[in-house]
Amino acid sequence: MSQVDQSPRAANLAGHAPPGPGELSPYEIAQHYFGVAAERLGLPDDVRTVVGTAYREVQVQIPIRRADGLIHVYSGYRVQHNGARGPYKGGIRYHPEVDLDEVRALAALMSWKTAIVDIPFGGAKGGVNVPAGDCTQGELQLITRSFIDKISKVLGPTRDIPAPDVNTNAQTMAWMMDQYGKLNGYTPAIVTGKPIALGGSLGREAATGRGVIMCFTEAAPALGLTPQDTRVVVQGFGNVGSWAARIVQDMGATIVGVSDAYGAVQSEAGIDCHALHDHIAQGGRLVDFLGVDVITPDELLSLDCEVLIPAALGGLIHGGNADRIRAKAIIEGANGPTTPAADAILHDKGVFIVPDVLANAGGVVVSYFEWVQNLQHFRWTEEDVNQRLGTIMSRAYGEVAARSVADAVTMRTAAFEVGIERVVEAARTRGYI
Ligand code: NAD
Numbered sequence: 001m002s003q004v005d006q007s008p009r010a011a012n013l014a015g016h017a018p019p020g021p022g023e024l025s026p027y028e029i030a031q032h033y034f035g036v037a038a039e040r041l042g043l044p045d046d047v048r049t050v051v052g053t054a055y056r057e058v059q060v061q062i063p064i065r066r067a068d069g070l071i072h073v074y075s076g077y078r079v080q081h082n083g084a085r086g087p088y089k090g091g092i093r094y095h096p097e098v099d100l101d102e103v104r105a106l107a108a109l110m111s112w113k114t115a116i117v118d119i120p121f122g123g124a125k126g127g128v129n130v131p132a133g134d135c136t137q138g139e140l141q142l143i144t145r146s147f148i149d150k151i152s153k154v155l156g157p158t159r160d161i162p163a164p165d166v167n168t169n170a171q172t173m174a175w176m177m178d179q180y181g182k183l184n185g186y187t188p189a190i191v192t193g194k195p196i197a198l199g200g201s202l203g204r205e206a207a208t209g210r211g212v213i214m215c216f217t218e219a220a221p222a223l224g225l226t227p228q229d230t231r232v233v234v235q236g237f238g239n240v241g242s243w244a245a246r247i248v249q250d251m252g253a254t255i256v257g258v259s260d261a262y263g264a265v266q267s268e269a270g271i272d273c274h275a276l277h278d279h280i281a282q283g284g285r286l287v288d289f290l291g292v293d294v295i296t297p298d299e300l301l302s303l304d305c306e307v308l309i310p311a312a313l314g315g316l317i318h319g320g321n322a323d324r325i326r327a328k329a330i331i332e333g334a335n336g337p338t339t340p341a342a343d344a345i346l347h348d349k350g351v352f353i354v355p356d357v358l359a360n361a362g363g364v365v366v367s368y369f370e371w372v373q374n375l376q377h378f379r380w381t382e383e384d385v386n387q388r389l390g391t392i393m394s395r396a397y398g399e400v401a402a403r404s405v406a407d408a409v410t411m412r413t414a415a416f417e418v419g420i421e422r423v424v425e426a427a428r429t430r431g432y433i
Helices: 008-012 026-041 045-052 100-116 137-154 170-184 204-223 239-250 273-281 297-301 340-349 362-376 382-407 411-430
Strands: 056-065 071-082 088-094 123-128 160-164 231-235 254-260 263-266 293-295 307-310 329-331 352-354
Touching: 026 045, 026 100, 026 340, 026 411, 045 411, 056 100, 056 137, 071 088, 071 100, 071 137, 071 160, 088 100, 088 137, 088 170, 088 362, 100 123, 100 362, 100 382, 100 411, 123 137, 123 160, 137 170, 160 170, 160 362, 204 239, 204 329, 204 352, 204 362, 204 382, 231 239, 231 297, 239 254, 239 273, 239 307, 254 273, 254 297, 263 297, 340 352, 352 411, 362 382, 382 411
Parallel strands: 088 123, 088 160, 231 254, 231 307, 307 329, 329 352
Antiparallel strands: 056 071, 071 123, 254 263, 263 293
């Protein structure tokens, strides 16, 4: 007998919120933002098709016998969107709602993201529709090794280099590297986000959150903000959200609201996010943290603050709640957190948005550093990693901001324009189009 798990606990962990009435699916959202920029760039239809659709889509069956004695059959996906600028690059997520539509959307975002920060990678994404939160470590290891066996032919340090994403981590990458090594020999550069002991880069774990806050620092002067007078709300307190919160708190900002999949809390006086992180790491629940008031997830979005950092699911800021947002600026830590309907409402309200393809690129930048270090068999210091990350994020932010001013478009459209233009240029000079 076979079955696919859909337990409520697993469904609660981060993936993509189901589209609301009249809202678009993740792939439709990615295509919408692509279409707006492609139109502005005047891309001919044939070029649009080549760079707007995926080069290769792999779907495999992953049957495993779980602790309940049943064979559970999961689907694994790897979508390689565009490789004109370098090897395909993108994370692999484990979530029961993962499907081809979502993976396609995220793969396309990776192509634009790697081009916007100008690192020599293309874009890819992967996923397995497994309820990671309900699996034992042994089951996750079996699933991971089986998935790598089945997609290893399209991977390689000069072909496609996976990384962690939602519900996958350094341990998952260690299993992937080991399994790929069994088939092809020792190859640390096959995945990034590895444990430090296996060639992972110092600074990788914090990199996405750090990049989000670097974008805040870049945006702050034009918004008339300094960290000390900035109140921040963070939606999602996982890797990205908790690092962003801790880093900006250390700079002097006040974190007035935080949520995770199980609830939301607020404190006007400020939430100590280092202590909150330790509380959760020790098995505590966010809503049981001392000195905060429990609120609803909807109330979190309506909190009075200067900066909102979505760092949870895609699609959580939508047409039904965007109007209640009171933040001056949104720095998108999550992938695809804002639907086009919400984007239009926020634009009309004058909310400044630093889009995902720029704001959360810190992770892939330090993944690039990890790959470079692995190829050189040499380790950089954490200080070196953070300083190089700052240089790249600042340059990318400046280029997108300048484009936004020059073309009188939003930061999102400007970022897509810059990314698409670079991919098209590479594809053209290679002779693909
Ligand atoms: P994670 O699994 O570590 O954390 C996700 C957090 O969101 C958890 O705290 C979870 O409880 C919370 N959450 C889930 N559903 C929620 C809801 N409905 N409301 C509020 N909180 C909710 O994942 P992560 O690695 O931090 O990734 C978060 C987002 O950032 C994803 O969209 C991911 O694609 C994106 N991202 C991550 C990286 C990275 O390096 N980890 C890089 C780029 C983009």
